[in-house]
Structure formats: structure tokens, C-alpha cells
Amino acid sequence: MNVTMLLDMAIDGFGDRVVIGRREGGITAARLGEMAEAGAAVIRESGADSVVYLAVNGPAFPVALFAAARAGVPLVPVNYRLGVQQLQSLLAHHPRAIGIADEAQAPILRGAGLAVSTPEQWLARCAGPVVSSGEILPDPDGDDAPAVVIYTSGTTSAPKGVLLRHENLTSYVFGSVEFGSAESTDAALISVPPYHIAAVANTITSLYSGRRTLVLERFTPAQWLQLAREEQITNALVVPTMLARIVESGEDKSVPSLRSLAYGGAPMPAAVIERALRMWPEVGFVNAYGLTETSSTVAVLGPEDHRQALEADEPAMRARLSSVGRAVPGIDLEIRDENGAVVGPGVTGSIHVRGEQVSAEYAGIGRMVDDQGFFNTRDQGHVDEAGYLYIGGRVDDTIIRGAENIAPAEIEEVILRHPAVLDTAVVGVPDDEWGHRIEAAVVVRAGMQLDPEELRTFVRGVLRSSKTPERIVYWDELPRTETGKLVRRHVLERIVADDIAV
Secondary structure (H helix, E strand, O other): OHHHHHHHHHHHOOOEEEEEEEOOOOEEHHHHHHHHHHHHHHHHHHOOOOOOOOOOOOOOHHHHHEEEEEEEEOEEEEOOOOOHHHHHHHHHOHHHHHEEEOOOOOHHHHOOEEEEEOOHHHHHHHOOOOOOOOOOOOOOOOOOOOOEEEEEEOOOOOEEEEEEEHHHHHHHHHOOOOOHHHHHOOEEEEEEOOHHHHHHHHHHHHHHOOEEEOOOOOOOOOHHHHHHHHHHOEEOOOOOOOOHHHHHHOOOOOOOOOOOEEEEEOOOOHHHHHHHHHHHOOOEEEEEEEEEEEEEEEEEEEEEHHHHHOOOOOOHHHHHHOOOEEEEEEEEEEEOOOOEEEEEOOOOOOOOOOOOOOOOOOOEEEEOOOOOOOOOEEEEEEEOOOOEEEEEEEHHHOOOOOEEEEOOOHHHHHHOOOOEEEEEEEEOOOOOOEEEEEEEEEEEEEOOOOOHHHHHHEEEEEEEHHHOOOOOEEEOOOOOOOOOOOOOHHHHHHHHHHHOOO
């Protein structure tokens, strides 16, 4: 099934409802359909085989997504924070594309030979009548065609283009959202960039449910809170660093309309989510775990799970606040050891997933699944007896100290329990004797001080000495992507450089 069917269903079900933008002057479902058709005509007339989107999130993004689908070509949202060489490398894969780019980025697309419109120009072109010198082709029937190509963040290697086909995205929508389930007054505030899978997923799921979406292009706690109150936001999506900044801010945090807040994309410090749960006792919190390759969410820790864990006295139940919940319907999940054997509850291994929403396909490479259709996420984790999934970090991040495999996330979770710690990253630094030695970079809360030996003693009190960082450095901030994902290689590079300098 093509994603344009989601748009058609929305038009038939609630065509006059505003689904994009502010309550006053926003775009209705019916108008979105008209603009998508006009945009598709522009794409077809250009002869383009894809649409490169190199701009901040906003109304132009969903219009481009559905216009590309109507035209039968994929949308390629690209990270506008990449360097010129990286952008040029990605654009070389799309020589026949047309581009939508902010003024600052437009010269890069033009230099690659692409015709370019700014988001404002794109919306203006889509606002007019459908004009074509040739026949407008019918919407593509095939659900096997690529709908979106998203390049991975490249935090540990060169970005790879993940192909998300129509069948992957529609399977995700049908498995996670009920059609027309939102009230006409519901509104979602999205604070993720367009090149993140969450932006694509929320565009199509919100439309399918009938929920209006707004985007905060430049996040600050004050702007987020103000917009949430002004537009009576009922649902919101943030990354952990954003929620931490909201919780830590001195702003008025009242948002009476807020009913649900989803987060994901990076580990959430327990201290932050506990404070947020107490700050907004009426809000339902949702932790969503997923990857670009899986068309977004494959596991969810729901509102009831959050509250039960917060109020629990039993350690095993309370620990679930650090989990990402259980697999969503339609997803098969297995934990496997280094030999590929499935392991039981409590045993850490590689997380493997299978389901119709799982693409696991890379441009120029193909699908990376085994004979049973399972995709190795390359995330480590384990499940408890009830099936709750706990993420232990990336396989590539494993520290090997004296032949012992150590997950940085295990140490980071303990460090973050210290009341003076705001953020941390643990890495394995090459060592001639042990293979790796453990070092940590820590961000201390404003106005507080923390002696390194005090923190080492704190960690040693929870973990054994072999997992206690040998050296702790204090930084003002850690290198993270716009979606809050830690760029661990940058941490390692700086720590190694500091070690040499010392």
C-alpha cells in the first residue's frame, strides 16, 4: 500500500480539519491533498527521480513527502548540519533530483546541478493549480517502491542511505495508530529535524489519526513551553536532551493541555524522567525505541508502565523505568549471543528484530537480514522475564578490558545517578596492558562541584573496581547530534588528545 492512501483516507475522513500548522491559517487535509498533487506535477514535469530536502522542518516537509509519493519518487531528507564534502558525497547519489533547500544551503544543491526551491517557493508552487504540459500519471500502485531515503547519522562511520519502502511505512502506521482516533482539538508539537525517522513517522501517523502537527524549528525550553501553551498542545515528541533542558530550566512549566509526551532517540537519564513524571503528574509518558532501518518504533514503554515503575518499591519493577518497554504488535524480537544463538531473560546480547515495517535495506547494498528475516540492530540489550527490553549501547562501543566485555551504558547509568552529574560519556581508551582502560567525560550541573575521586568512589560502590573509570574529565558539554545521540568517537578523540597533552 502506498503512503498516498493514508492521505486519501484523511481527506475522506476529515478533509476540512487543519492537520499542519497553527489553528489559524493552517493546512487542512483536503488542502494538503491539493498541494501534494500540484507538487507531484512539478516533480513529474522536471523529470526528477527523487526530491532532496535540505532545510529545517516545517510545512514544506509534509507537502514534499506526499508530493514525492504522488509522483512515484522517494523523498531524501538530508542533514543540513553536514559539512560541504559530506553533502557533496550524498548528492552524488541523486544527480537527477530536484531540491528544496534553505537559502544558505541552496548553492550546494545548485553546485551539484540540481534545480532548487526554497521552502517558501516550494509551498508557493504547490499552492497554485495543477499545471502540466503532459499527462499526469496516476498514483503508483506498488507498495514495493522506495518512499523515503534517510541517511544514517554517521556517528561512527560514513552515512548509509536507508531505503524505506511504502510497505514498510504503511505497516508501521497500521500497526501503531487507529485511523481518525484523534479529537479535532488534538495537536502535536514535534521537535526533531526532518532527516530523522521520527519526523517521517510522526508526519504520517499524526495525519492518519487526524492530529494537527506543529514544528518547533529552533528548540529552547522557553519557546517550547510558550508554543505548547499558545497552541494548546496535547501530544509532544522530544529527545532526552530537550526534556532535560525543560526540566532544568527556570521557566514556568505549566502546560494544562498536555496529555502525552513521547521521547526517544537516545538513553534517558533516570533522574530526568523521574523529575518529569513528578513535574507533570497528569501526562502520559511514552519511551519509544526504534531505528531508521525499522521505520521508527519497535518497542514502547507506555504511560502505565512509567507510573507503575515510579511508584514501585520492588527493585525489578522500578528498574523498568530504564527500559524501552516491550515489542510492539507485528514485531518479533530476539536477543542473540555472539554465536547467533537466542538467549533467555537477563542475558545480554545483540538485539534482532523482524516484521513488515523493518526495512533493513541500504542503497547500493541490499537488505541486511538473515535467513529468518531478522535484522541485527547492532544494539546490545537484554529482556527481563516479562519481556521488557533494556538497551545496553552499541555493539561497536563495547569496551574490552582484560578480555572482559564492558558496556559503556552500564557505567554511564550509574554515573548519572549522582545528583551533581548532568551528562556523561564513557569510552575505552587503547591500553597496552589491558586492551582498553575506562575513562569518562562528565558534565556537572550548574552551581555544583564534584571531585573526581568522590565520583569514582560513588561508581565503585555500585559496580566493581574493574568497571570504575580510571580517569574522569569535566567538560562544559558533550558532543551530541541534533537528536541527542552521543557522538562517542568525538569523545574518544578528545580524551585521547587530552591524554597525550597531559
